Structures are given as C-alpha cells and as structure tokens.
Amino acid sequence: MAKRIDVSDLDIYYGNFKAVEGVNLSIEPRSITALIGPSGCGKSTFLRSLNRMHEVIPGARVEGKVVIDGQDLYGSDVDPVDVRRQIGMVFQRPNPFPTMSIYDNVVAGVRLNSTKMKRAALDDLVERSLRGANLWTEVKDRLDRPGAGLSGGQQQRLCIARAIAVEPAVLLMDEPCSALDPISTLAIEDLMTELKERFTIVIVTHNMQQAARVSESTGFFNLAGVGQPGRLVEFNPTEKIFSNPDQKATEDYISGRFG
Amino acid sequence: MRTDTQAPAAESPASAGPVRTRRKLPRPAPAALYLLGLLAAAALSALTGFSIALTAIYGVVLGTLAVYVAARLVEGRRKATDRLVTCLVWTAFALAMLPLVSLIYTVLDNGLARLDAEFFNSSMLGVVGEGGGAYHAILGTLVITGLTALISVPIGLLTAIYLVEYGTGRLKKAITFLVDVMTGIPSIVVGLFAFALFALFFGPGIRLGIMGAVALSVLMIPVVVRSAEEVLKLVPNELREASYALGVPKWRTILKVVIPTSIGGLATGTTLAIARVVGETAPLLVTTGFVNGTNLDPFSGRMTTLPVFSFYQLTQPGFPPEFGIERAWSAALVLIVLVMALNVLARLISRFFAPTTSR
Numbered sequence: 001m002a003k004r005i006d007v008s009d010l011d012i013y014y015g016n017f018k019a020v021e022g023v024n025l026s027i028e029p030r031s032i033t034a035l036i037g038p039s040g041c042g043k044s045t046f047l048r049s050l051n052r053m054h055e056v057i058p059g060a061r062v063e064g065k066v067v068i069d070g071q072d073l074y075g076s077d078v079d080p081v082d083v084r085r086q087i088g089m090v091f092q093r094p095n096p097f098p099t100m101s102i103y104d105n106v107v108a109g110v111r112l113n114s115t116k117m118k119r120a121a122l123d124d125l126v127e128r129s130l131r132g133a134n135l136w137t138e139v140k141d142r143l144d145r146p147g148a149g150l151s152g153g154q155q156q157r158l159c160i161a162r163a164i165a166v167e168p169a170v171l172l173m174d175e176p177c178s179a180l181d182p183i184s185t186l187a188i189e190d191l192m193t194e195l196k197e198r199f200t201i202v203i204v205t206h207n208m209q210q211a212a213r214v215s216e217s218t219g220f221f222n223l224a225g226v227g228q229p230g231r232l233v234e235f236n237p238t239e240k241i242f243s244n245p246d247q248k249a250t251e252d253y254i255s256g257r258f259g
Numbered sequence: 260m261r262t263d264t265q266a267p268a269a270e271s272p273a274s275a276g277p278v279r280t281r282r283k284l285p286r287p288a289p290a291a292l293y294l295l296g297l298l299a300a301a302a303l304s305a306l307t308g309f310s311i312a313l314t315a316i317y318g319v320v321l322g323t324l325a326v327y328v329a330a331r332l333v334e335g336r337r338k339a340t341d342r343l344v345t346c347l348v349w350t351a352f353a354l355a356m357l358p359l360v361s362l363i364y365t366v367l368d369n370g371l372a373r374l375d376a377e378f379f380n381s382s383m384l385g386v387v388g389e390g391g392g393a394y395h396a397i398l399g400t401l402v403i404t405g406l407t408a409l410i411s412v413p414i415g416l417l418t419a420i421y422l423v424e425y426g427t428g429r430l431k432k433a434i435t436f437l438v439d440v441m442t443g444i445p446s447i448v449v450g451l452f453a454f455a456l457f458a459l460f461f462g463p464g465i466r467l468g469i470m471g472a473v474a475l476s477v478l479m480i481p482v483v484v485r486s487a488e489e490v491l492k493l494v495p496n497e498l499r500e501a502s503y504a505l506g507v508p509k510w511r512t513i514l515k516v517v518i519p520t521s522i523g524g525l526a527t528g529t530t531l532a533i534a535r536v537v538g539e540t541a542p543l544l545v546t547t548g549f550v551n552g553t554n555l556d557p558f559s560g561r562m563t564t565l566p567v568f569s570f571y572q573l574t575q576p577g578f579p580p581e582f583g584i585e586r587a588w589s590a591a592l593v594l595i596v597l598v599m600a601l602n603v604l605a606r607l608i609s610r611f612f613a614p615t616t617s618r
Binding site (some may be wrong): 051053056058081082083084085086090091093095096097098099108110111113114118159162163166253 | 499500516519
C-alpha cells in the first residue's frame with residue numbers, strides 16, 4: 001500500500017516566478033517525513049507538487065521528476081486526477097463539505113468518484129475510516145449531522161478520515177495542527193503514528209517540537225534571499241537534524257538564532 | 260458641567276470611577292422634541308394657509324434643529340452630532356419610503372374594486388364595457404415568463420460557471436464586458452431585436468409568445484449571470500481543493516461540491532431575475548402583441564401579458580372608459596402581488612438551502 005517517493009532536481013514555477021529550486025530527496029514508505037522552514041520558503045508548494053495539487057493555481061508548473069514506486073507523476077500519460085487518488089491531502093484549515101453530513105463527508109471521496117458501493121460496505125468504510133481517524137466514539141451517534149457543526153479538532157480529524165477513506169498510498173499534510181489546540185494536536189499526532197503503519201506520510205509544520213516528536217526524517221527548506229527561490233537546505237534523519245545538523249543554517253533555525 | 264471641555268472630575272462629582280459620566284436626555288425626549296418641531300411647523304404653515312408639503316419641509320428643519328440644540332445644551336457636542344445624523348438618516352428613510360407607500364396605497368385603492376372572481380376567471384373576449392377579466396393575461400404572463408426562465412437559466416448559469424471555474428484571460432474579460440453591456444441595453448431595443456430577428460424568418464407583422472420570451476431572455480440572462488457569478492465566487496476555494504485532493508475530476512467537483520454549496524444563492528438570484536422581467540412591458544408590446552382571447556400556445560398567435568394588458572386597458576379603455584381603467588389597476592395590483600410573491604419565495608429558498616451548522 002504505502003509507497004516510496006523519489007524527487008530529483010525538482011524546480012517549481014508560478015508563471016515566470018521560480019518558487020522552489022533543485023529539490024532532491026527520497027521519502028521512505030511507512031514513515032513520517034517532516035518539512036520545516038520559515039514562511040514563504042516553498043514547503044507547502046513542494047508538498048502540493050507531490051500530488052499535483054499546485055496545478056489548480058493558473059500558471060503553476062514544474063520541471064524535474066517526482067517518481068512514486070518507479071512511475072513518474074509528471075509523465076505525459078499521467079492524469080493528475082489519478083495521481084490525487086493515490087496521494088491524499090489534508091489541509092491547514094479543516095474543510096469539511098458544508099452541505100454534507102458527517103457520514104457523507106467520509107464517503108465523499110468514494111461517492112464523488114461515482115464508485116458504486118453497497119450500503120453495508122459504505123457503513124463499514126465509514127466506521128473503519130472514522131476509527132482510523134480516532135473520531136468514531138465521538139460521532140458515532142450523530143453521523144447524519146452536518147460535518148461543519150463539529151469542533152475544529154474534530155473537523156480536522158473528519159478531514160483525515162475523508163482522506164484515508166479513499167485508501168491512498170501517501171498522505172500529505174499541510175500544517176494540519178496549526179489551527180488546533182494542544183489536545184487536538186496530540187490526538188492528531190497519535191493518529192499519524194498509527195497511520196504510518198499503512199501510509200507514507202509527509203507533513204509540513206511550523207512546530208519544530210512536532211517535527212521532532214513524530215517524524216523519522218526531516219527536511220529543512222530556506223530562502224536564499226528575498227525574491228529568490230526556496231531550496232531544500234538539508235534532508236536527514238530527524239535525530240541528526242535536531243542534534244547535529246550538517247548545515248549551519250539548519251542549526252540556526254532550529255535553535256531560534258535565525259536571521 | 261455645561262460643556263464637555265471641562266475636566267472629567269468637574270463633569271460629574273458624583274462618580275468616583277475613572278470613566279467620565281455624562282448627563283443624558285431622557286429616552287423619549289428626542290422624539291417628543293421632534294414632534295414639537297412638527298407642530299410648530301404646522302402652525303407656521305397655517306399662517307400662510309395650511310399645506311401639508313410646507314408643513315413637512317418646515318417640520319423636518321425645525322424638528323431636527325430642536326433635537327440638535329437640546330442635545331447640544333444637555334449632552335455635549337459629540338452626542339449632538341450623533342442625534343443630528345440620526346435625524347438626517349430617518350428623514351432620508353422617510354423620503355425613500357414615501358413613494359413606495361404612496362404607490363402601494365394608490366394601487367390598492369384603485370385595484371381592489373375589480374379584484375373579484377370574474378377578474379381571474381374570464382378573458383376580455385367579447386367584453387366592451389363592464390365585466391371581463393385578466394385570465395388570459397395572467398396565464399400569458401406565466402407561460403411567457405416560464406419560457407423565458409427555461410431559456411435564460413441554463414444559459415446564464417453555464418456562463419457563470421464558465422466565468423468562475425474555467426475562464427481565463429481575454430475570453431473571460433470579453434464575456435464579462437459583454438454581459439455588462441447587455442445589462443444596460445434598453446428594454447425596447449431588446450424588443451426590436453427580437454422583432455427584427457423573427458421578421459427575418461416569418462416576415463414582418465409576426466407576433467408570437469416565443470418572440471417575447473426571446474426578448475425577455477436577452478434582458479434576463481445578464482442578470483442571472485451576474486448574480487450566479489457572485490454566488491459561485493463565494494464558494495471557498497478550500498472546498499474545491501478538498502475535492503480535488505480526493506481525486507475528484509473538476510466537472511464532478513463543480514457538480515457535486517460547488518453547486519450544492521451555492522444552490523441557495525443560485526436559486527435566489529434566479530428568482531429575483533424572474534421578478535425583474537415579469538413586469539417588462541415595452542419589449543412585449545412589439546413582440547407578443549395584444550389579444551382579447553386566451554392563447555396558451557407561445558408558438559402560434561398573439562399572447563397577452565399582465566403589463567401589456569394593463570397598458571391597453573388604460574390607453575384604450577373602450578366606452579364607458581372607467582371599466583377599462585379599473586381593470587388596468589387591478590392588473591397592476593396582481594402584477595405587484597406576483598413580484599412580491601417571487602421575492603418572498605427567493606427569501607424562503609435562500610433560508611431553506613442555507614448550510615446548517617447546528618450540532
């Protein structure tokens with residue numbers, strides 16, 4: 001299920017503006033990879049390029065290769081829609097569909113893709129996904145209520161349940177806890193540790209403790225200067241990054257002596 | 260104590276707290292003072308022979324002045340300015356309401372007389388003087404407006420979806436510009452356009468219900484496009500992204516996420532657009548013509564609608580004229596009720612479809 005991702009010489013552009021330059025890294029299956037770095041350095045852009053989500057912004061394009069289990073995601077015969085079915089995404093702000101109930105939100109990926117499923121199979125999928133997102137006990141009695149009525153932390157876990165319901169190989173998370181309180185954050189971190197048994201997880205975070213707590217590998221992105229593209233400065237096992245980084249810039253950022 | 264420029268301590272010795280306290284006018288005082296001003300104005304205008312218009316003008320000035328001066332003396336400058344502006348806003352509100360109230364009163368006064376069962380049950384076929392009704396005009400309005408909606412809503416909604424979801428660059432700008440231009444076309448020009456279009460195929464002198472529907476569509480499409488565009492833009496981009504991230508193609512995202520999220524606004528906008536064209540007269544005069552009998556087939560023969568019916572009953576009331584004029588007012592009343600009903604419907608729709616967040 002979980003897959004390996006290899007990125008080589010990836011440049012990402014918005015129109016003529018080069019946002020990210022020369023990224024090379026390998027993401028191991030069944031692991032959590034954290035991306036850290038200051039705002040505007042291209043972490044989220046890079047994350048979105050992994051499932052071709054950045055293409056929804058007009059003028060965005062990439063050069064270079066993103067290979068998942070031997071297949072180039074940017075090959076001419078690859079449909080971005082199929083890429084996104086394999087690589088799910090959770091966003092910074094919880095975004096359940098406001099017109100749908102909790103139940104419908106979880107099965108949205110299946111239903112919107114018009115996959116025909118029996119009611120019993122759907123019920124089963126909802127329970128499995130909500131249990132997987134640690135939300136089942138809290139909402140099992142009100143599955144028909146609107147998803148937008150949940151608390152922020154519950155909404156975010158609902159979005160995770162929605163993302164894992166389509167059984168992706170990789171789960172991308174773009175600052176999933178930045179709008180949440182510490183208790184909800186803890187719930188989602190525990191969840192990530194459970195999910196990595198089945199999925200490859202890549203998470204962008206501004207919270208360095210979070211990166212240190214949950215991830216096996218960490219990548220540090222930084223800008224060379226104002227108006228310059230962001231770069232991957234260092235990519236190493238998390239322990240090494242947080243104890244003995246190769247680069248001075250990484251150490252400065254992690255220890256708060258940045259800039 | 261007299262002005263607000265004094266030190267806080269002197270302002271109110273009774274209060275020991277850090278927040279300055281002030282004297283205030285009692286709650287009913289401003290209204291009472293304003294009424295006093297109105298009375299004084301009535302007396303003033305009575306000096307030169309009483310007139311309502313003069314009383315109103317004097318009254319607004321004197322009432323506002325009375326409230327302002329009193330507030331200035333008691334409450335200080337800032338509060339007095341507040342009261343002054345409040346008076347001005349209320350005056351503007353009254354000015355804006357005056358024509359509406361007067362119009363509704365006049366129409367009710369003149370129209371209720373003939374608003375009987377016969378009015379709704381009979382056409383004008385063979386009626387010269389008393390009696391007759393607008394049965395044919397009411398049904399004609401419904402048929403032509405329904406046909407207009409049938410043409411305009413799909414075109415308008417699809418255009419709006421194109422503009423918001425797909426359109427980029429020059430084509431989008433050009434369409435937006437043309438829609439803006441369409442909004443400003445005078446309705447009689449639209450009528451002449453439809454007339455000329457059908458005259459090309461069927462020869463001059465042709466009058467059909469469908470011609471009226473085509474003309475009204477030209478008026479309605481830009482209204483639908485504009486309102487639908489605004490509503491679709493309100494759908495948060497995060498929802499589209501959430502859908503894309505689940506591997507849902509764009510067209511299904513629009514169909515299953517964007518449109519359901521905005522359906523209330525779309526329905527409201529469409530209903531208001533229908534209300535906008537249901538009262539059009541000028542384009543229908545030249546396209547659907549006028550007939551005394553009932554014709555429900557928009558593809559053959561002339562049709563009558565309520566506004567045109569009202570127009571002809573007023574300009575050619577027959578003999579004796581008062582019955583025709585009465586029918587014209589009643590038709591106007593029915594039309595107003597119809598438009599109001601559509602507006603109420605639009606509100607109900609938007610309330611009914613609003614996404615609920617209750618737990």
